[in-house]
Amino acid sequence: KNQVEQSPQSLIILEGKNCTLQCNYTVSPFSNLRWYKQDTGRGPVSLTIMTFSENTKSNGRYTATLDADTKQSSLHITASQLSDSASYICVVSEGGNKLVFGAGTILRVKS
Amino acid sequence: GAGVSQSPSNKVTEKGKDVELRCDPISGHTALYWYRQSLGQGLEFLIYFQGNSAPDKSGLPSDRFSAERTGGSVSTLTIQRTQQEDSAVYLCASSSGLKWGGTEAFFGQGTRLTVV
Numbered sequence: 001k002n003q004v005e006q007s008p009q010s011l012i013i014l015e016g017k018n019c020t021l022q023c024n025y026t027v028s029p030f031s032n033l034r035w036y037k038q039d040t041g042r043g044p045v046s047l048t049i050m051t052f053s054e055n056t057k058s059n060g061r062y063t064a065t066l067d068a069d070t071k072q073s074s075l076h077i078t079a080s081q082l083s084d085s086a087s088y089i090c091v092v093s094e095g096g097n098k099l100v101f102g103a104g105t106i107l108r109v110k111s
Numbered sequence: 112g113a114g115v116s117q118s119p120s121n122k123v124t125e126k127g128k129d130v131e132l133r134c135d136p137i138s139g140h141t142a143l144y145w146y147r148q149s150l151g152q153g154l155e156f157l158i159y160f161q162g163n164s165a166p167d168k169s170g171l172p173s174d175r176f177s178a179e180r181t182g183g184s185v186s187t188l189t190i191q192r193t194q195q196e197d198s199a200v201y202l203c204a205s206s207s208g209l210k211w212g213g214t215e216a217f218f219g220q221g222t223r224l225t226v227v
Binding site (some may be wrong): 010042043098102106 | 115142144146151152153154155156159161166167172202206214215216217218219220221
């Protein structure tokens with residue numbers, strides 16, 4: 001069964017620190033992988049998309065990596081800010097037209 | 112429409128009552144997903160539509176839950192005989208369903224359901 005597993009389930013870090021969120025998937029065939037950010041009380045919004053041939057992509061303080069061989073992706077947040085507190089969701093496209101969603105990692109940044 | 116629209120935004124209902132949640136996807140999007148989030152928890156998959164058919168409804172937690180989609184557009188999620196554990200935010204997402212390049216999911220703001 002195609003699955004997307006995210007870890008940790010939740011994370012608390014101090015403002016200014018870095019953190020890395022993990023996404024492992026078994027989805028096949030693979031088309032692309034997106035990371036979404038969901039602020040409290042709002043719907044998730046796309047942060048970045050990774051295709052099969054891309055290993056790393058940055059969006060400001062967010063850097064996503066993809067290892068298509070091991071079927072792992074990570075989202076690294078540098079110099080965290082209070083506004084980074086959110087749920088981060090990994091979504092993999094099955095290569096057909098179905099998306100498989102991870103459960104998300106809840107990040108809380110404390111001052 | 113311009114985005115995915117869900118209604119109502121908030122719903123408080125008494126235990127045992129039926130509720131209907133509505134999702135209006137982006138026009139032309141063939142794929143539609145229902146998820147729910149309990150307080151402080153991650154996304155829980157409920158059902159996936161491609162057009163009007165539901166090739167994957169494995170996430171519906173019980174037979175009290177049903178969903179339909181008509182005209183390849185609006186979808187309704189119905190919960191019968193609501194229970195307190197049904198309290199959650201119900202999120203709807205749609206995507207264009209194109210094989211390549213159209214795989215971004217656009218989410219609605221969600222319906223917050225509270226069963227009292």
